[in-house]
Amino acid sequence: MAMCGKKFAYSSQLLSSASSRIFSFSWGFPFLVQKSFKSSGRRPKKKIYYREHDLDRVMELQKKPSLILQLKNIILNQKNRCILLRDLEKEVGIVEKWNFMSIIERYPLIFKVTGGSRRPYVLQLTDKALSIVEQQKDVMEMMEPIVVTNLRKLLMMSMDCRIPLAKLVLIQPELGLPKNFMEDLIPNYPDFFSVQEFKGHDYLQLESWDSSLAVTHRESNLFMDPMNGKRLHFTKDGNCSCPFSFRVKFPAGFRPNMRYLEEFHKWQKLAFPSPYLNARQFNPASPAARKRAVAVLHELLSLTVEKRLTSAQLDAFHAEYQLPCRLLLCLVRNHGIFYLTNKGIRSTVMLKEAYDGSCLIEKSPLVRFNDKFLSLAGRIEHSLNKKMPLTVEVV
Structure with missing residues (x-):
């Protein structure tokens, strides 16, 4: 999906020939563009996908840390916790080798090279890095x-x-x-x-x-919501505490009108089967089954440590979870729940509710450990309470 500047356009088929109408899709609620022009020979309004700059930044900030962690694992997987520099090419290939060489030179608090004077150059972790690795x-x-x-x-x-x-x-x-x-x-x-x-x-x-495990992350959050059952009316942000509602975050540039919000609220209240029930029991073309497919995607992302997967990884599980045939379009239409970014090496799908700005809200022990290791590189983190960047102190 090609992107241009802050937003990109894609085409979709109009489902009605009325002169002025809402674009209502088969997934149960309107999409980004709410009204079309009357049939007067003018071009219809483009469908706009708004960028989330904070979520784009998540992937931009992951480029170097991912290389650091990958190189750390390569070193630790060696028998003596070190590797000859000349053998690095065998592990990562000749092209990637130079990216890692740049990482080695740039972060002397994590990696050190010994040898020379007729001895082969050996790459290993520094003592500070090893002290963290021991945990x-x-x-x-x-x-x-x-x-x-x-x-x-x-x-x-x-x-x-x-x-x-x-x-x-x-x-x-x-x-x-x-x-x-x-x-x-x-x-x-x-x-x-x-x-x-x-x-x-x-x-x-x-x-x-x-x-006892057949409870989704969405349901768990709903049970813990103190406003559960008290906010049944729809709001401008699209959220309510209905038993079958999703937590949504519309893009900053998206301004839904009242008709859109009414249709969206109907979709939020629509009952659907649990993702833990076998999908063969339901007609995949029914509105409830289509909303269930959104819930399956939501749960899949919730079960990952950083609440995101690449588009290719999600696409690989079509048969196992009976995902929508037009998976990409489903993700884009549910832009209040998921975010697609092309930042980083691959296109990535992110669960929007799992992030506050550019910061992951719930961090597993593994994510906290990686953050601690990456603090040796002076990685920038974000405070949940402040918008100013907070530099992690070097241990």
């Missing part, structure tokens, strides 16, 4: 019950309570799973998981259903 084992122990629960929920949401192992590996870092989770984690929970072959592929199969 990683405790962090992974804290993460284990979290990732096991999230993995069970992922399997419970899937069509047949199983997911191909290759697809889990695709989102392994985003779920917070250890690198060798199939050897180090799965065998420890035979009551929850098993590995089975199906049509020539290995699948992770759910062994036991736990009804």
Whole structure:
């Protein structure tokens, strides 16, 4: 999807030939443009997708930290926790090698190179970096019950309570799973998981259903909302405390009119089946099933450590979760719930309610550990209470 400046245009089909109307889509509520011109030969108004600069900045700020963390893991995976500089190319390729060489030179508090004078150059972590790394084992122990629960929920949401192992590996870092989770984690929970072959592929199969886990992140937040049941009227921000409503954040430049808000409020009140019920029970063309698909996407993103996945990663799970055929259009239409950004290396889908400005609101132990390690690089964080950037002190 091509972007231009602050916003980009895309085309969609008009569903009515009325001279003046609301654009009502099959997903149950109007989209960004609310009225079209009367049929007088003039071009219809373009559909605008508004940028969220704070969320774009999240991805821009991740470029160098992601390289730092990747290089750290490469070093720690070596037998002696060090690697010859000449072997770095074998790990990352000749093109990426130079990006990492720049990182090594730029952050001497994290990486150091020893050798020379007829000795090979060796890359390793500094003593300060190693002192933080020593805490990683405790962090992974804290993460284990979290990732096991999230993995069970992922399997419970899937069509047949199983997911191909290759697809889990695709989102392994985003779920917070250890690198060798199939050897180090799965065998420890035979009551929850098993590995089975199906049509020539290995699948992770759910062994036991736990009804207490069949509660979505959306529902949990709704139960904790002190205004639950007291804000049934619709507001200009689109939020209400209906049992089937989503928390939305419209873009700053988006100004919905009253007719739009009325239609949107009807969609917010529309009942839909739980994402943990099997999708085969429902007609995918029904409004309730389409709203359920939005809830499935919401829950998938909620189960990741940073509440985001790339578009390609989401697209890989079409069959397992019966995602919309036109997934990209579904995400764009629900612009108050999800945000699509092309910043960074890949197009990324973010859960808007999980961020306050550019800061992730709920941080898992793994995210807090990574932040602490990256503080050696002087990474900029954002305070939740202030808009001014807060520089993390170097430990």
